[in-house]
Amino acid sequence: MTTRIYVPCDTTALSMGADDVAARLTQEAAARNIDVQIVRNGSRGLFWLEPLVEVETSTGRVAYGPVEAADVTDLADAGLFEGEQSHPLSQGLTDEIPYLKKQQRLTFSRIGITDPLSLDDYRAHGGFAGLKKALSISPQAILDEVKASGLRGRGGAAFPTAIKWQTVLDEPEGQKYIVCNADEGDSGTFADRLVMECDPYMLIEGMTIAGLAVGASQGYVYLRSEYPVAFRIFKTAIERAYDAGYLGDNITGSGRHFDLEVRLAAGAYICGEETALLESLEGKRGMVRAKPPLPAIKGLFGRPTVVNNVISLAAVPFILDKGGAAYADYGMGRSRGTLPLQLAGNVRRGGLVELAFGISLRELMEDFGGGTFSGRPLKAVQVGGPLGAYLPESQWDTPIDYEAFAAFGGVVGHGGVVMFDDTVDMGEQARFAMEFCAAESCGKCTPCRIGAVRGVEVIDRIRAGENSEANLELLSELCETMVDGSLCAMGGMTPFPVQSVIRHFPESLKG
Amino acid sequence: MHMSDKTTHANGVVSRSSAEPWTPALIQQEVDALKDKPGALLPILHAIQDRFGYIPDAAIPIIAETLRQTRADVHGVISFYHHFRTHPTGSHVVQICRAEACQALGARHLEAHVKERLAIDYHQTSRDNEITLEPVYCLGNCACGPSIRVDDDIHGRVTADKFDRLVERLTTAPLELPS
Ligand SMILES: Cc1cc2nc3c(=O)[nH]c(=O)nc-3n(C[C@H](O)[C@H](O)[C@H](O)COP(=O)(O)O)c2cc1C
Ligand code: SF4
Ligand code: FES
Ligand code: FES
Numbered sequence: 001m002t003t004r005i006y007v008p009c010d011t012t013a014l015s016m017g018a019d020d021v022a023a024r025l026t027q028e029a030a031a032r033n034i035d036v037q038i039v040r041n042g043s044r045g046l047f048w049l050e051p052l053v054e055v056e057t058s059t060g061r062v063a064y065g066p067v068e069a070a071d072v073t074d075l076a077d078a079g080l081f082e083g084e085q086s087h088p089l090s091q092g093l094t095d096e097i098p099y100l101k102k103q104q105r106l107t108f109s110r111i112g113i114t115d116p117l118s119l120d121d122y123r124a125h126g127g128f129a130g131l132k133k134a135l136s137i138s139p140q141a142i143l144d145e146v147k148a149s150g151l152r153g154r155g156g157a158a159f160p161t162a163i164k165w166q167t168v169l170d171e172p173e174g175q176k177y178i179v180c181n182a183d184e185g186d187s188g189t190f191a192d193r194l195v196m197e198c199d200p201y202m203l204i205e206g207m208t209i210a211g212l213a214v215g216a217s218q219g220y221v222y223l224r225s226e227y228p229v230a231f232r233i234f235k236t237a238i239e240r241a242y243d244a245g246y247l248g249d250n251i252t253g254s255g256r257h258f259d260l261e262v263r264l265a266a267g268a269y270i271c272g273e274e275t276a277l278l279e280s281l282e283g284k285r286g287m288v289r290a291k292p293p294l295p296a297i298k299g300l301f302g303r304p305t306v307v308n309n310v311i312s313l314a315a316v317p318f319i320l321d322k323g324g325a326a327y328a329d330y331g332m333g334r335s336r337g338t339l340p341l342q343l344a345g346n347v348r349r350g351g352l353v354e355l356a357f358g359i360s361l362r363e364l365m366e367d368f369g370g371g372t373f374s375g376r377p378l379k380a381v382q383v384g385g386p387l388g389a390y391l392p393e394s395q396w397d398t399p400i401d402y403e404a405f406a407a408f409g410g411v412v413g414h415g416g417v418v419m420f421d422d423t424v425d426m427g428e429q430a431r432f433a434m435e436f437c438a439a440e441s442c443g444k445c446t447p448c449r450i451g452a453v454r455g456v457e458v459i460d461r462i463r464a465g466e467n468s469e470a471n472l473e474l475l476s477e478l479c480e481t482m483v484d485g486s487l488c489a490m491g492g493m494t495p496f497p498v499q500s501v502i503r504h505f506p507e508s509l510k511g
Numbered sequence: 512m513h514m515s516d517k518t519t520h521a522n523g524v525v526s527r528s529s530a531e532p533w534t535p536a537l538i539q540q541e542v543d544a545l546k547d548k549p550g551a552l553l554p555i556l557h558a559i560q561d562r563f564g565y566i567p568d569a570a571i572p573i574i575a576e577t578l579r580q581t582r583a584d585v586h587g588v589i590s591f592y593h594h595f596r597t598h599p600t601g602s603h604v605v606q607i608c609r610a611e612a613c614q615a616l617g618a619r620h621l622e623a624h625v626k627e628r629l630a631i632d633y634h635q636t637s638r639d640n641e642i643t644l645e646p647v648y649c650l651g652n653c654a655c656g657p658s659i660r661v662d663d664d665i666h667g668r669v670t671a672d673k674f675d676r677l678v679e680r681l682t683t684a685p686l687e688l689p690s
Pocket of ligand 3: 439593
């Protein structure tokens, strides 16, 4: 009998030595005359346990982690190949690990379970059911389902997806585009990466459905160049989807047409902003365009274009398969459905946590995250990427909900949660916000381009104790000028982390 | 905004172990293979850099003529993006993540250690021509920081010791010189 063993192949598992572990497992099994099949699955997103090795048994998959190559002999002696659970690295049945069991995985229901590139696996776990449905109904009916789901864009701005799609559908027929924003530039986020590395056909299916809904026959995925593993896997997935007739001019024999290509970005944070992204796809510098016109009306090459984040598009197959109402059943207020939260930074149990909107930040960081990695007290948390405020303890009881965060000037953004312990120098963090903006501004408007450079200088002076009071006032004015006078959120929101430090951690800005 | 200090290089002879030496004809080949794609410029620049390790100045007129753009336009695009290099690198490119989630786990300390260990700053190449150092803002490995990228491999939980061992392995591995 062949024993099936799973060793993940996503970036994080690889970064922790998964390839070496897989090689050692193969050797160890051979030496013991045990017949094994090593499957390179996606990651479950339980990153503190990576590499997480799973062994298939009659009662389910048994997990071991974090496994290093040097642990393999010891694990084999303790009965890993038989699914014995006595070794200290044994985590019991994977499905029973509380971190996983307590999640509500709608979008991430398959990750870590399947071989990312296996179409058979994808189909066996509900893949292409949404596409099948979409092919059987009208574009407007597809759109109505998305409307009923209440889905709002997961890339940051939380704009209702159905309204965007409707605008594109209502434009006269002709060349239209679906563009997937996979630039995922926010520190502390990796949900897009996980989709592309661990369940790539889901994104292909979601984009195809979007194309059917608005009448677009060409899609592009704009993927950041910092993700070489995602690029490799996703490119292969596209090839296989073409070979199997899920892409091209006759999708699953329906006569419908959708082409898809993945394009690599080139290391510019601003190209995550949708209009800069379109400029970049057109082969230009990533300069932000003034809106209007909206991309939905004049987007890529001047044509009507849907620009959506990976997670927005990846939610669509579920919505079509199970119905918009099933998705809208989850969540609170106007934040419907689930959000894949990402626990990162100084956290004991970092990883992907997909939950309905509404859980408090504190529950997330404590119950799931288990506190800090260092074991020291938690001091501050940055939610929503580099343009998000640093939140002090008094704000940790806020529920994860777009409106609840907006109420105090916070952002949920793409769902990244970056934790810092009490050794953090918050003044340094404020300085970095300005430094990052200075490095990444597209340069179109003065408050952003010049303001950020001045911001770094002023913070340096404050921290050096030069005229602190006057310079602090200058910094506050500078922040206001940037918020009011910038064309896009790069310059317009960079002050948020800075202002939050001034307000909540003032002692860190003393020289 | 882009700082203009792209990779400075000691002598410009040895390029990345995987890179081939360029010729105008080879560059033209890469350009021709992609020129008909809509928005072809970024794919072309990637193809050239992937194959030759960087984008030689001589590529600019070739690309400009083929795509019927001005040289200034092509140059402007190359200089806008951090990823594109206009000078050869050492045998390996090491990128240190400088973003917040890695900062929370000591990336600043690691960065200082790396610069001292290699005796170079960002956008420079070590004297033995082995390693070019670059900053990067997030590798999507934010739950297992600090993270670095070595060529196309990402490494997590990188301590000063782990970094030194990695460098040891990189520099003692047999160097494949381009023939
Ligand atoms: C500076 C800046 C960076 C951004 N980066 C990203 C990004 O990396 N990924 C993303 O999906 N959206 C990003 N956005 C938001 C996009 O402009 C846009 O709102 C989004 O792609 C729309 O898709 P959605 O409606 O599905 O969220 C960024 C916005 C700004 C201002
Ligand atoms: S705010 Fe900054 S990034 Fe945005 S358009 Fe202006 S200069 Fe460009
Ligand atoms: S920072 Fe833009 S090239 Fe170095
Ligand atoms: S912040 Fe370093 S990998 Fe994301």
